[in-house]
Amino acid sequence: MTKASSVNWQTWQAEMPATLMFVVRDGKVLLIEKLRGIGKGKVNGPGGKIDPGETPLECVVRECQEELHITPKNPLKMGELWFAMSDIPDIHCHVFMATDYDGVETATEEAVPMWTAIDEVPYERMWEDDAHWLPQMLAGQMFNGRFEFTGEKIDWLEMHFGDAAAAEWKHV
């Protein structure tokens, strides 16, 4: 994108800290159809808002337990997403991957699990930003992404990948 961002990202602070988890096993990724909350009806990874006093890691494990009745093993933080939104609070999202979990993935009132081949991820059913970082993350790259949205459309974005991107994270 050629236009400048209207956000001062040096001082930007999100009102809503949140998390996402992507479990990858045997060439497939565990996605969900989200049944409530922000992004209801979209496909995403399990995750949700960070509770007061909770770390991002504690949150993503709790959300996986609540939404799918699974506990991810050895979760690894892969990225941060900074979302400046127009009609909902700004979101600071911590993105994790894992290679396995305890439990049996189970549909709940919050989410329906969808094991999906990595080359068949339904980006057209997901938030628009996902196509800008999920393929690279699934290939093993860490990332930092900044997005300005109007409604559900991206107005501006900047992505950084690789180990240097992790140095930009606001929270390790």
Ligand SMILES: COc1nc(N)nc2c1ncn2[C@H]1C[C@H](O)[C@@H](COP(=O)(O)OP(=O)(O)OP(=O)(O)O)O1
């Ligand atoms: C703006 O673009 C987004 N892209 C992606 N990939 N994911 C997003 C975007 N905006 C929000 N999200 C994710 C981050 C969180 O996982 C959820 C939002 O949290 P949610 O509303 O589901 O929070 P819960 O704590 O689960 O809420 P309830 O229990 O009250 O339903 O969306």
